[in-house]
Amino acid sequence: MSKIHIKLLSENALAHMKKNIDVITKKIQENEDNKWIYSEFPEKMFIEKKYEIDDFKIIDNPESKDKEIDLTNSITIFNSLKVLPRYVLTDERFWLWLHLEKFYNEVKSMMTVKGTSTVLDHWMHKQGTRRGLMFGVLSRCYYRVAFTVDESLTNKYELTKWVIENPERFRNLTWRSFSSEEHLVRGIIKGEKKAIDENPSLEKNDIYPEIAKYVSIIGSVRLLDVISEEDIAEMICSKTKELLA
Known part of the structure; x- marks a missing residue:
């Protein structure tokens, strides 16, 4: 497989996009391909970096x-990008290169651009680094796998499949400060899944915000980062069963 250098949207191009968001949104809505970006944005639009990926x-997956x-x-995106350092994977300019140049048509298809809010929230991470990454069209695909892949399971993507089937199982966790601890997120999801698997007919989406709140309460009296994945899974399984009942 051939190697490519990753790119970042330039600072000038990012500033232009933010300043002209209404125009950019209209261009995305009206153009089936991305040829327009090379005349709309200031040069140099993309900055090639030293990092190489396959x-x-x-x-294509409409909506x-x-x-x-x-x-x-999601698995393809994760495995292709996991070699990159965290500072690249949290930089909106990196994801904008993927959105605007490499996967323009696919990204447009995955989420219809209904207005400027779609571009700001899901292409440009307006919600900030943590929430923005979980809102991003492609970045959320990456992080859903990063937080759920489990080498200890026969199918290491078992948890990934589970959260993709119902995004509420994952979404509420990612907006919390503890979401930077991957073992915690994975343990929480394991606990949720175990309880739901035992009582599938009782699942309701309103339990998931309550579970996120419960973890925050635990964090107010204990150091979350020293709680093991197994322990948090047990605690969340019990709490989920309580909420289901």
């Missing part, structure tokens, strides 16, 4: 409706 493709394709794309 070139890769993703499958991300096909969960199996969503899973496949």
Whole structure:
């Protein structure tokens, strides 16, 4: 497989995009391909970096409706990008290169651009680093796998598949400060899944915000980062069963 250098959107281009967001949004809505970006944005638009990755493709998935394709794309994105340092993976300019140049058509298809809020929230991470990454069209695909892949399982993507089937199982956790601890997020999801698997007919989405609040309460009296994955899984399994009842 061929190697490619990653790119970042330049600071000048990012500033232009923010200043002209209404125009940019209209261009995205009206153009089926991305040829317009090379005349709309100031040069140099993309800055090539030293890091190399295996070139890769993703499958078109209109409105991300096909969960199996969503899973496949998420795994592909994660495995292709996991070699990159965290500072790149949290930089909106990196994801904007993927959105605007490498996967423009796929990103447009995955989420219809209804207005400027779609571009700001899901292309540009307006919500800030933590929430923005979990809102991003492609970045959320990466982080759903990063937080759920489990080498100890026969199918290491078992938890990934579970959260993609119902995003509420994962979404509320990612907005909390403890979401930077991958073992905690993975343990929480394991606990949720165990309880739900035992009582599938009782699942309701309103339990998931309560679980996130419960973890925050635990964090007010204990250091979350020293709680093991197994211990938090047990605690969350018990709490989930309580909420289901």
